[in-house]
Amino acid sequence: SITAAADLKFCLDLLVTEYQKGHPADTIQVAYGSSGKAFTQLQQGAPFDLYFSADIEYPRKLGEAGLTASEPKLYAVGRIVLWSDKEDASKLTLKDLSAERFTKIAIANPEHAPYGKRAEEALKSAGVWKSVESRLVLGENISQTAQFVQSGNAPIGILALSLVKSPAFASKPYALIPSDLHQPLEQALVIMKRAKENKLAKDFVNYLFTKQARTIFAQYGFTLPGE
Amino acid sequence: MHTQDASGIQIHTNHSLDNFHLNVDLELPGSGVTAIFGPSGCGKTTLLRQFSGLQRSTNAYITVQGVVWQDSKQFVPVHKRHLGFVSQSANLFPHLTVQQNLLYGKKRLASQTSMEQLDAVVELLGIESLLERKPKNLSGGEQQRVSIARALATDPTVLLMDEPLSALDFARKNEILPYLQKMQRELRIPILYVSHSPEEVAQLANHLVVLEKGTCIASGSIADVLTQVNLPVSLGEEPCSIFDATIEELDNKDHLCRLKVGEQDLWVRNHQFQVGKIVRIRVLARDVSLSNHKMDDSSILNHLYARVSTIANDTHPAQALVHLEFDKKPLLARVTHRSLRQLDIHPGKLVWAHVKTMALLG
Amino acid sequence: MHTQDASGIQIHTNHSLDNFHLNVDLELPGSGVTAIFGPSGCGKTTLLRQFSGLQRSTNAYITVQGVVWQDSKQFVPVHKRHLGFVSQSANLFPHLTVQQNLLYGKKRLASQTSMEQLDAVVELLGIESLLERKPKNLSGGEQQRVSIARALATDPTVLLMDEPLSALDFARKNEILPYLQKMQRELRIPILYVSHSPEEVAQLANHLVVLEKGTCIASGSIADVLTQVNLPVSLGEEPCSIFDATIEELDNKDHLCRLKVGEQDLWVRNHQFQVGKIVRIRVLARDVSLSNHKMDDSSILNHLYARVSTIANDTHPAQALVHLEFDKKPLLARVTHRSLRQLDIHPGKLVWAHVKTMALLG
Amino acid sequence: MLHADDWAAIFLTAKLSILATLILFSLGTPLAWWLAHTHSRFKNLIAAIVGVPLVLPPSVIGFYLLMAMGPKGPVGIVTEFLGLGTLPFTFPGLVVASVIYSLPFMVQPLQAGFESSNHSMLDAAATLGASPLDRFFTVALPMALPSFVVAGVMTFTHTVGEFGVVLMIGGNIPGISRVVSVQIYDHVEAFQYARAHHLSLFLLLFSFCVLFLMQRIRNRGIA
Amino acid sequence: MLHADDWAAIFLTAKLSILATLILFSLGTPLAWWLAHTHSRFKNLIAAIVGVPLVLPPSVIGFYLLMAMGPKGPVGIVTEFLGLGTLPFTFPGLVVASVIYSLPFMVQPLQAGFESSNHSMLDAAATLGASPLDRFFTVALPMALPSFVVAGVMTFTHTVGEFGVVLMIGGNIPGISRVVSVQIYDHVEAFQYARAHHLSLFLLLFSFCVLFLMQRIRNRGIA
Numbered sequence A: 001s002i003t004a005a006a007d008l009k010f011c012l013d014l015l016v017t018e019y020q021k022g023h024p025a026d027t028i029q030v031a032y033g034s035s036g037k038a039f040t041q042l043q044q045g046a047p048f049d050l051y052f053s054a055d056i057e058y059p060r061k062l063g064e065a066g067l068t069a070s071e072p073k074l075y076a077v078g079r080i081v082l083w084s085d086k087e088d089a090s091k092l093t094l095k096d097l098s099a100e101r102f103t104k105i106a107i108a109n110p111e112h113a114p115y116g117k118r119a120e121e122a123l124k125s126a127g128v129w130k131s132v133e134s135r136l137v138l139g140e141n142i143s144q145t146a147q148f149v150q151s152g153n154a155p156i157g158i159l160a161l162s163l164v165k166s167p168a169f170a171s172k173p174y175a176l177i178p179s180d181l182h183q184p185l186e187q188a189l190v191i192m193k194r195a196k197e198n199k200l201a202k203d204f205v206n207y208l209f210t211k212q213a214r215t216i217f218a219q220y221g222f223t224l225p226g227e
Numbered sequence B, C: 001m002h003t004q005d006a007s008g009i010q011i012h013t014n015h016s017l018d019n020f021h022l023n024v025d026l027e028l029p030g031s032g033v034t035a036i037f038g039p040s041g042c043g044k045t046t047l048l049r050q051f052s053g054l055q056r057s058t059n060a061y062i063t064v065q066g067v068v069w070q071d072s073k074q075f076v077p078v079h080k081r082h083l084g085f086v087s088q089s090a091n092l093f094p095h096l097t098v099q100q101n102l103l104y105g106k107k108r109l110a111s112q113t114s115m116e117q118l119d120a121v122v123e124l125l126g127i128e129s130l131l132e133r134k135p136k137n138l139s140g141g142e143q144q145r146v147s148i149a150r151a152l153a154t155d156p157t158v159l160l161m162d163e164p165l166s167a168l169d170f171a172r173k174n175e176i177l178p179y180l181q182k183m184q185r186e187l188r189i190p191i192l193y194v195s196h197s198p199e200e201v202a203q204l205a206n207h208l209v210v211l212e213k214g215t216c217i218a219s220g221s222i223a224d225v226l227t228q229v230n231l232p233v234s235l236g237e238e239p240c241s242i243f244d245a246t247i248e249e250l251d252n253k254d255h256l257c258r259l260k261v262g263e264q265d266l267w268v269r270n271h272q273f274q275v276g277k278i279v280r281i282r283v284l285a286r287d288v289s290l291s292n293h294k295m296d297d298s299s300i301l302n303h304l305y306a307r308v309s310t311i312a313n314d315t316h317p318a319q320a321l322v323h324l325e326f327d328k329k330p331l332l333a334r335v336t337h338r339s340l341r342q343l344d345i346h347p348g349k350l351v352w353a354h355v356k357t358m359a360l361l362g
Numbered sequence D, E: 001m002l003h004a005d006d007w008a009a010i011f012l013t014a015k016l017s018i019l020a021t022l023i024l025f026s027l028g029t030p031l032a033w034w035l036a037h038t039h040s041r042f043k044n045l046i047a048a049i050v051g052v053p054l055v056l057p058p059s060v061i062g063f064y065l066l067m068a069m070g071p072k073g074p075v076g077i078v079t080e081f082l083g084l085g086t087l088p089f090t091f092p093g094l095v096v097a098s099v100i101y102s103l104p105f106m107v108q109p110l111q112a113g114f115e116s117s118n119h120s121m122l123d124a125a126a127t128l129g130a131s132p133l134d135r136f137f138t139v140a141l142p143m144a145l146p147s148f149v150v151a152g153v154m155t156f157t158h159t160v161g162e163f164g165v166v167l168m169i170g171g172n173i174p175g176i177s178r179v180v181s182v183q184i185y186d187h188v189e190a191f192q193y194a195r196a197h198h199l200s201l202f203l204l205l206f207s208f209c210v211l212f213l214m215q216r217i218r219n220r221g222i223a
């Protein structure tokens, strides 16, 4: 079984379905959640074979603790976007956020959510951090942040590209935030020690780097450097 | 309370509790003690609760001294009726001390009662030493006494008492009863008094209501009700007769006084009476013996010359209840059939009735 | 309970409740009714609770008919003592119906009581129609009766009753008292009976314990205790004398029977007595009149020739309490000082004592 | 040991919890009284509705409240119409959410307390001249004291510890919605275990004091 | 309307909640009784400890429990020594965590109920031959029925709705720890609102039934 970052939900569900078409005998269970929580749980011996983190730091630390059976493998790089339920976000840039009409700006909590950290960096790079700081509302994770914006409680927010490509958000356009404004959102997976002899785990990881899988990733806004 | 004495108490109510139906239509005097008497479960408590407004029946009509407490249009809520209610169980507030219990009603109701009056009640009831205690640390009788004191402390305009003295010893009862009498005389407030004790009723009551199965089978002055021969209820085992007499003479040496009943004299213990005062006398049938001659050589002081009117059977086959009449007053005597035969007593005959003891009421 | 009758009940206890100290050392008979008498707050309930084990004192010693219930080493818990306890407040289980209340103890304790016996108790107490009700829908007296029935249904080896009849009317009391007497006679179980009613005590009790402020001021057979002249407590207002008599003759025509007391005869109402039976008689002082001649021409049947031993003052100054003696039996008469003077009654004189009424006990 | 922002969170939490508890006392007491004494046929329905927040996960309640109070939700439309703006991400919004969420913690124990109370004492108070409100405060309430203490403490502590709803409705804004529970959570998520421990310890000590105090009051009420 | 995995979550939740409630009844009742009647000087301390789970945010409790029950925690070391393995991410572990978390919901109402109970009824039962245990079950318990119902319902519904602790200790594993609350949360997080609504609705209807039933029992107890 797999524990995976919540932003992978749509993408990974489709990948699992596709994989199982070719391997009907194999069952794969995925538990989505915050990568930090999963990290804490894996440290305490949670029974997961694969760990899809939204951050490369967590798998690295698990490796240092000797809990993994492989090196962290970069499987995707995430992107952040501006999205609004009220207006056409595709015409906006981060600079526009200093406008007073955005009474609330939703981002994920930069203290512990990877998307929040990147959003903070981007806002700082764009030079608007000071002017927006007092108007920020923080989501526990990127999903909650999306709900803030989707429900209209926050007129605008910085969300994950993978989310706004999902059906629930597809009706409204988004503005991609240039990736040079922040550190890359490097998402890495790792095979846990308990899956050392698990063939299915290795097969599935290998499948993720096939061409078919890469198109699915790309479809949801996840690409690898060089793709 | 503007029409004091103008009219008395009217209670008309019709109330059902599952299988029990209370249906009474009472006119009670606006002052004095009305005793409510009847077997367990006959509706005495229900009557008091109806009267007080604790239980509300839709079609009740209740007025007190001209003030309407309940009719089809209005309903004065309980807390505005300004009544004192001593209930069958003491119902003290468990979270308050005795003192706080006493002050609870006083603070809310009493306009006139002074602190001294409360102290007097406390002393009368012997609860001075209990004031700081919590009710659960009191004995049964102590709780009952505090409950009485709490009701008296509110200086009520009507006092309802549901078997208030049943948990008390004789000596204590005999201290409280005269106090109630005095209070009723001085404040002229009406008291409705439920009791199973013939002694209490005889001593206190001016008016008597007898209930049975939710209906009133008799209501009237105590003398009238008690001599109603076909009443199945008597105050305890003993039939008795009651009549009024005038104080004629005081014998301070012997501490006796002479009463005049019609043309005849009676001697009773003197209780600081005034000449000319009219008192009420109760004579138990068992205290009356009959003979054909006046017997002067006996410690029995009182001899009445009376005519036998009827002779009825008594509860025990050995005995008969002889109804006598002297000066138009009724008198009951309980004697054995053997004596009737030996003394040849029959209706119409004139005999001497010897009264060993009699009680003075109110 | 192997040593039935071998020894009676011993209660030695020393218990403090805040300001109150109970300190008694009692030896009570192992059968018959022991009345516990005393003013409110004197410790009657506390004594019963100590005896039953509901309240545990560290240094108590309690045995019942040879079985140790508590001493320094052991303490039989309440539920193993197999006693019936009718407490001052009915304490019915509010979540159970009357029927379920009655069966609660029966299921746990009664080994022998048949269902018919329970039915008999239910009928005696007049609670047949209440069986399906919840306690809170019962009147005060009804609750009390259910509580008595519940205790009786357990077929206990000792019965403790704390003012069980105080909430009941006279007629009901007079049905229950004989039943208790009968039960006590037939089952020979001891009954500890707290009451404020002189009537009840006189009618039921063989043994009398008088408490005051937590100490026992008298304990003994009822005749002995009642004639103790210097006892501040009397059973109610009325002093009385008690003595035993033998049934000599039945007069079925007049429904009377003749008793022999020493050399003298007394006639009383017959209650299906057997010749030869010994009965106990109580004569109230107020029912005795005195004269210098035997008065045959009177409805008073009983005349005892007795010698005046002492003359004491009574509570009212008009009256005196005359102590008489006949055949070594004591007899009290209450007469006025005027009569004493007129009849020239003085200690040592022989007089006729006329007894209007007497009560047969036990 | 505690940082300035921890203290800010503590004061905010205290403010929120005290306010919510006070509001719930005034709302919950009449509601519980009504539920305990009515014979209305709506009784069971209302009782069930009051119990709903118990059974839904806090963040789900938070989600629905967010939807309802947002500009497109029924509550939001009303509040905007009244010129109050929308409630999420404001302190009043947090108070409203806490009140809704903690309602059963207030009502349920109170209702149980009132149900087992003795009517004859209330009757006695009435005959002694106490109006219905008077007898409620001077008799019913003190006699149901254990239940009141339980209700108050459960409501208060639960509001202190609540966090799913707050996170959802509050948006984690310092001084407005970053209460202690959110702060601890953030510390844990950010692996700042030491700070989490310190704040937890503080909460523990604090709740100890509250619960201790509560026991004292209870013991006194009974003795 | 509900998917197979929703049903699986429902059954798991029912199993967990019923089990936790039963365990809490058997643990909480004697504890509450003791707290209500003891004069021990540890009383206040124990009462305060029991109340602690009320005041800490669920996921923080979950975090500390995870630490304590993990292979390096004190509880984990003991369970591993006993050959039981570690508790987190297992169903028994979830039960243990739920029991700890819901303890105050059971104990507090029961304690209040016992404190206001009438000792003279217990005395009467003793004289009628009932042993202490017997009188507890046949007198004290039925007389404190409203409190029992409240305690049971609050514990049960709270275990159903609990989710911070479960997520932390359980790890969201289908059939072991993916209870309804977690499932709804997942649906919400994944913007599968329809499925979230359906499950919430189911929970609502269910809790309605439970709460309705509870009211019936209560009304009967009182009548």
Ligand SMILES: Nc1ncnc2c1ncn2[C@@H]1O[C@H](COP(=O)(O)OP(=O)(O)OP(=O)(O)O)[C@@H](O)[C@H]1O
Binding pocket: B136, B137, B138, B139, B140, B141, B142, B167, C017, C018, C019, C020, C039, C040, C041, C042, C043, C044, C045, C046, C047, C088
């Ligand atoms: N729990 C208690 N704490 C302190 N004092 C108590 C407690 N219970 C009773 N007392 C006191 O002990 C004394 C004896 O009480 P007890 O109940 O035995 O009296 P009693 O003889 O039964 O009186 P009553 O006829 O009024 O019922 C009383 O003065 C009472 O105030």
Ligand SMILES: Nc1ncnc2c1ncn2[C@@H]1O[C@H](COP(=O)(O)OP(=O)(O)OP(=O)(O)O)[C@@H](O)[C@H]1O
Binding pocket: B017, B018, B019, B020, B038, B039, B040, B041, B042, B043, B044, B045, B046, B047, B088, C136, C137, C138, C139, C140, C141, C142, C167
């Ligand atoms: N709440 C109730 N529901 C149903 N029946 C009731 C209720 N309260 C009293 N009753 C019945 O009504 C009748 C009258 O009760 P009430 O209390 O007035 O009697 P009471 O005359 O005061 O008797 P007691 O002398 O025994 O106190 C009784 O038969 C009783 O069973």
Ligand SMILES: [Mg+2]
Binding pocket: B044, B045, B046, B088, B162, C139, C140, C141
């Ligand atoms: Mg009554």
Ligand SMILES: [Mg+2]
Binding pocket: B139, B140, B141, C044, C045, C046, C088, C162
């Ligand atoms: Mg007593």
